[in-house]
Amino acid sequence: MKSLLMIQELQLKPAYRVDEIVELEGSRATAYKRLHELEQLGLIERTRRGYYTVRTCVKQPLDVMQHLLPTLQALKQARTFGKYYNESDVRIARNIIDGFVTLDYKAYELTNYQTPARLFIYADDLQESSEILRKHGFSQGTKGSVTLLPRIGDFTNEIQRVYLDCIAYGGRSTQDAVAIELLYGSKLKINGYFPVELINKVQEDMPKVSPINT
DSSP states (O other): OHHHHHHHTSOOOSOBOHHHHHHHHSSHHHHHHHHHHHHHHTSEEEOTTSOEEEOGGGGSOHHHHHHHHHHHHHHHTOEEEESSSSHHHHHHHHHHOOEEEEHHHHHHHHHOOSOOOOEEEEESSHHHHHHHHHHTTOEEESSOSEEEEEOOSOOSSHHHHHHHHHHHHOTTHHHHHHHHHHHHGGGOSSOOOOOHHHHHHHHHHSOOOOOOOO
16 A cells, blocks of 8 residues: 555656655665565566656556556466467457457447557466467567456456456556446446546547447
């Protein structure tokens, strides 16, 4: 909890030096302890140059943050694959991998808002699914468009899970989360916080679509 409070005191920017964290905590030892805790939670990542990047979801209220932790843990264990490194990789993977599709492609299915960029699947069996992709000529790396995630957390409310995944992932997915809330707000028991300007932008940009019955 102290680590979450510490990181929320920062003005969100692409990367931070350790010295900036030391200024908040008062000692280098405490700063490194907090940073280690945040790395374990999946909220920050250390770059090769010694800086720390922070996920945008750290600006969510603490009660919402607690519900994002399963997604963040899954993202830490993600495995990314590619074969042809184009849309055909996604089509192949969807035909051969069993699991729960989330983020880009599921958000697009729900909202018809943003063109999906990468396929994320909570694989029923992460190791087995990885082997299936390899047998079909996929290679594991960092530039592929197919990402497998371990099933961590609650999947009983599918729309809620995709919504929380979008908030946790951040970036363009934050807009997907807003679009989901605008269309499926009655199905959400946990709601994130978004700037009014962002909500208005998404509302203006969204096509006229009706919610899918789920």
